[in-house]
Amino acid sequence: MEQMLGSYLTLGAILFCIGLYGALSKKNAVIVLLSIELMLNAVNINFVAFAKYGPNANLSGQIFSLFNMTIAAAEAAVGLAILILLYRNKGTTDVVDMNMMKK
Amino acid sequence: MRLQASDLTYLGPELTLIIAAVLISLIDLLMPGRMSRKWLGWLTLGALFVSGIFTVMSILSLGGNEPKEAIILLGQSYRIDDFAHLFKLLFLSGTVLIVLMSMGSIRQEGIRHEGEYYYLYLPAVLGAFVMASSGDLITLFVGLELLSITSYILVAMKKSDKRSNEAAFKYVVMGGIASAFILYGMSFLYGMTGSTSLAELSVHLQKLDESFHAMIYLSFFLMLAGFGVKIAAAPFHAWSPDVYQGAPTPVTAFLAVISKGAAFAMLFRIVYNAYLGVGYRGVEEPMISDDLFLSLLILAAVAMIVGNTMALRQHNSKRLMAYSGIANAGYLLVPLAVQFQGLHYSGVSELIYYLVAYGLMNIGMLAVIMLMSQSVGHGELRGFSGLYYRAPWTAVATLVLILSLAGLPITAGFFGKLYILLGALHTKTYWLAVIMIVTSVISYFYYFGIARQMFMRSNSERQDVARNGYLQTVIWFCAAATVLLGLFPQWIIGWISDIFQLSFDFFTNR
């Protein structure tokens, strides 16, 4: 089962990197939020994999991932709400247009 | 293992906050729409106050225990110790000032959800409490997110203001990425040890063999990246100027002081509980933990340099404060990054003292900025010009705060930096001390730039300074406290060392 752990961790890492890439480089704000969710889910894979196949496997990893899901949901909810607000006021969800400050 | 009814008394501060948050939100909902919401602000203050009383009581009751021992609740996931108490008191008093600021700004900032503007601070502070007090990764993370998510909303409080929305969105994105990084790091920590409890974690980590060393580094650096964002330390600072500028000013103060402080409390717990002395590789080889602490030192240095040099180019006062916050994050990292060794065991009191000082001067300064932008209608630095002619007393108070920020005597900011420096020199980290001092001198440029505007420029903005009792109270309190704590730092530090003992309060596990 040792190999299983490795594959899961690799999957997690790949997802995490995809998410990070998306969060940092995508222009559409919704995709940015989605990418963040992807990162969080990558972490969940890690937790669950460790909880099952880790050197000291036990349940707390799964519990942790439950909490993560909840928190990710709350974060997504707030993020979306803010995005809607932004869209209402600015009429765009393009991240490139978010440069009101800094001038 | 389970929570006993008697343990609830120890949770008094937390329970007060949560009950108050629920009650006040219900009151706000059921209150007729036309009634003034101002007294919700007073209720919030009351709740913070009661929570403070509980915290003090808890400190007293801990002091009574002989031999002194931390109270550990809920299967090691929650610690009631004096480390947490000190931070809690800090958060509470900071929030009191910030709520006062909010009450003085509700109309000017154009916030429609007045009730929320007050009581959302309560769950945010609760999150900070949990971060300071928990002994388990899960609880730590939940606390962190409670704080973060509430502050996302607070940042977006100016609903119709595009800047506020934009700032909130940036904050959500960066906060989310940071959380993901922290979690990713935690997942490796958990994976190596099979435990989420900080105490067990450290035991397991010490025993790990060579093959896990890479993972130790990985987990630490991932978490460091995440926390770097949360404390706004360069190079993870990109969000902070925009967010600070866009957020309502009291919220800016909240982010700058409470959020940052809580992240430091959490970082302190993780670094010292889990990573101290980890990774022994042989007698001659440096331990892994030495490398980790070195990386913290480097982060501190980079934050100081970047924060202070970037601040030189700012024209907007809140952006200036953001960069100053980045630099201060660097200073605050120093007591953390300088390991306990030899005779140096005072990292905690250095951190807390400087946090107190930093909180006072930052909140005070932001209150000044708010007062100024209420008077002149914008937040640019030139708004300060000729302040001395318009409001000499406010100008003097501001000067005190500026001196403190710049780290000149006789202010809390000066002594705080000095204390941190002494610690750094103590452990012979000379290069960092030099960077710290040199960057402080660089900071004179921009801090005294404000002073020049106030005292040496003529009055280009003709408006009178707005009268605002709340803000003026905050400004004067901060200025006075800054001077007092600068004159008599032992009041705070002595008190800290009276109630706090590192080995009993921070490291013991029942």
Add this chain to the structure above:
Amino acid sequence: MNEMLQESLTWTNAGIFFMFATILLFVVLGFVTYAIYFERKVIGWMQLRIGPNRVGPLGLLQSVADVLKLLIKEDTIPHKADRTLFILAPVISFVPSFLVLATIPYTDSIHFAELNVGLLYYVAISGITTIGIMMGGWASNNKYALLGGMRSAAQMISYEIPLVMSVVGVILLSGSLNLTTIVEGQSGGLWNWNFLPQIIGFVVFIIAAVAELNRTPFDLPEAESELVAGYHVEYSGFRFAFFMLGEYVYVYAIAALTTVLFLGGWHAPFEFLSFIPGILWFLLKFSMVVFSLFWIRATMPRIRVDHLMGLGWKVLLPVALANIFLTAILIELLN
């Protein structure tokens, strides 16, 4: 099959599983065909009409004819539609409806996958259908379809909450998410069936289930008179058929789930009747539930859209929550 489940997996075993699953698929398809016929008949009788009676004896082949007609009907995809999503949508809305059937036990020996998290599995998988419906509404690039899709999604997610919460009482009583265990917990007669101690949960469950199925009185998403045909207005031929198919497979699934959760599954209502095989009991109860669903459709008028949402959030959700704690407290007191 039971023994095979305990053995280690071989290609033969897998083949046999596959065969059984295919059989089930055809059973389900047959059910759907005749459920449509049955529905039309029932409603017809209730409205003092005859219902389908032309194709085949007693109109028994009517549905078959309908299917054939759909099969050979020209399939158009609008120019403005998002082609990929348009094609994908019916599949996505159908697949989960069949997938949830994997976990339903018919008797203690006739069952497919016996998952420890069976109930959770059902709830989780069935949620995917919403995406298919939304996708169809969006991909059609048609205002009616979009509105229908949005409404449907709003309605489904609104009622999913009470649905999911109403079964927590059942879980509390049986202490498991495994559907077989839940049924076994209800053995020993009518008064042990969950619908009695969980009467509130049962009612909430039925109402929410009807809404989940987009059936009258909650068939707002496809309200012909308001939205032409809702989210599938642009669909024709077999693509449309799959939306329909999905809906009726859900009728099957919900009826089976109701039986399992609340009506004691394959258990006889009274001890002395237990000589009758469990599968018959199951089918009997199952048919009753299906019949009631059609009955409701025949009798109830369509509910207004604002009432619909209000009902879900303001009534069913609090009631479901109250039910959970009522149950929990009762369990605590009785122990």
Add this chain to the structure above:
Amino acid sequence: MDNLPLLSWITLSPLLGILILLFIPKDKGKWIKTIGMAAAFLPLLFTLILWTSYAPEQAGFQYEEKRTWIEVPLNREAVPQIFIEGEMANVSSFAYEFDYHLAVDGLSLPLVFLTALVSFMAAFAAMYIKKRWKSFYILFLLLQVGMFGVFLAKDLFLFFIFFEMAIIPTFFLIGIWGFMDREKAANKFLIYNGVGSAILLIAILLLVNTAGFSVETLPKTGDEPLQAEMVYHADMSVIASNLTNPDAYVNQDPESLSQNPFYMSESMKWTLFLLLLIGFGIKLPIFPFHTWMLKVHTEAPFAVVMIHSGILLKMGAYGLMRFGYGFFPEQAQDAAMVIAILGVINILYGALLAMVQKELRLVLAYSSISHMGIVLLGLAAMNAAGYEGAVLQLISHGLISALLFLIVGSFYQRTQTTELSQLGGMAKSAPFMSGLLLLAGLASLGLPGLSGFVGELLAFIGLFGEMRVLAIIAALGIVLAAVYVLRAIMAITYGPTSSATEGMKDARFAEALPMIILAGMIILIGIYPYWLIHVMEPAIQTMLSGIGG
């Protein structure tokens, strides 16, 4: 008299003035000026009392006032027990201790006197200030507190605070009341001095962390185990005695004592000495760090320049003597050559540039640099004559430059310019001031019988014994001094009357009084320097004893 906290009175009495000023409305200009001057006079009064009761023959510090101010407890868990003289002692407390510690000795006293006198005169000269008297006097008095504190503090921490306290009001005094380019000047002042004090701070903290450490055992009571207090002091005397005591932790090699964190290696000592040299050198100013001061001299109001050139520059020299030479005599000895060369560079560079300036204030600024070079020479000599010369030079330059700027200020008041080309023929219209200007100029170039001569002579004598060649080169600077001083004064007082000086009035009584007093002091020191030397003799002997020569 000895139990009176006289030094606190001197240092803090200006605060009394601030307190009163705060309650006076800012449009009552006359009141404000009167109170400001009175408050500035108080320290002078106390200084005179101090001088009369001071025991000059007694070496060491007098009038000590010591109160614990900041006692920052440190975590004791690191070292719960300590091994002292063959016995285990429990550590009962472990702390940083910074004291409010004032004392005066032969080195401080003349400088305190100079400060009191010159700042009082400057308060007079501040009459010319046209706006915002209230804040001017408040800042002025704060500055005064800082200056007295610097010369009197015996605790390094306290010293540093006063040092900074002298910088910040000066920043505002320059920036608000200065001339056209005031903000730039203020900024330059702040940054240079900020860097200087930062360097100083590092040195101080390093000293506190190593040499400041001491263990004190408490008297034993009964059967209780021995109690010890571990303290980091910032007190000068503790640090100095630790540095000289071979048994102190500072001087014990880590080899002999396991993990001695207090050990100060030779290179560390050098680093500290250099840090102090640079930190104070910026203030002094030593050659490459002098540019800020030119700007200040031309842009600051005259009253502030009087203080600045008369006193603030002396703080650097004082600090260097007290701490650089006081703590690290051996390093100073080794670096004597370098310091002497720096001094010579200062002298020649200042003198040469002073010769070509077209602006009177810049002439004076460069002459200040040149004179400070002489102080460095005296220090480099490392003998009694050199030290005495250096201190005397400090005092006399303080008086002379105060007088010069006072007069120049008065001129500026009448002519609105200090360009040499626009002034001329003053002797006709203002003979009194021109005479005094000449006197001050002559003193500055070192005419015997005036104060400048004594200091320069002693410094050169001192250096001549040690480094003959350098002394001779430096003497060239004296000749140059005669050239630039006379050139400038001639240009002002004689020659054709320019339009600017046409119909100028001579000094009023209020203006003349401080000039007369200052001139009187210059002459007094020139004729009878013994009264100063006699006071500083014991202090200088003590310092020399540290060198072991």
Add this chain to the structure above:
Amino acid sequence: MEAYVNHYVIVTIFLTLGILLPIAALTVGRLLRPNRPTEEKQTTYESGNEPVGTAEIRFNARYYLYALMFVIFDVETVFLYPWAVAYDWLGLFALIEMLIFVALLVVGLIYAWKKKVFQWNSI
């Protein structure tokens, strides 16, 4: 362990079948049905009128609010289910904890209610 794997094999088989059926049916349909597309057939249906604009428009923000509410309450069940399963072990203490948890969510519900989230205004 075998049983565990087997059950999920069955789930996979169901998934495969679920996907195969539409593919098969649509392929068969493609062989049987006529295919004569014209411009008119492929226009969007808008009750017989010429279609106006596209339908890819902003929807009412109300839908998002429902989505947000859904997310919040659906995630609540993540905690309710394990609690309900293990209720017999956990007992009164967990009951009270869960009551607190749900009460907080109910406060959220009341908040949404009072802020008129559930008030459907047409569309």
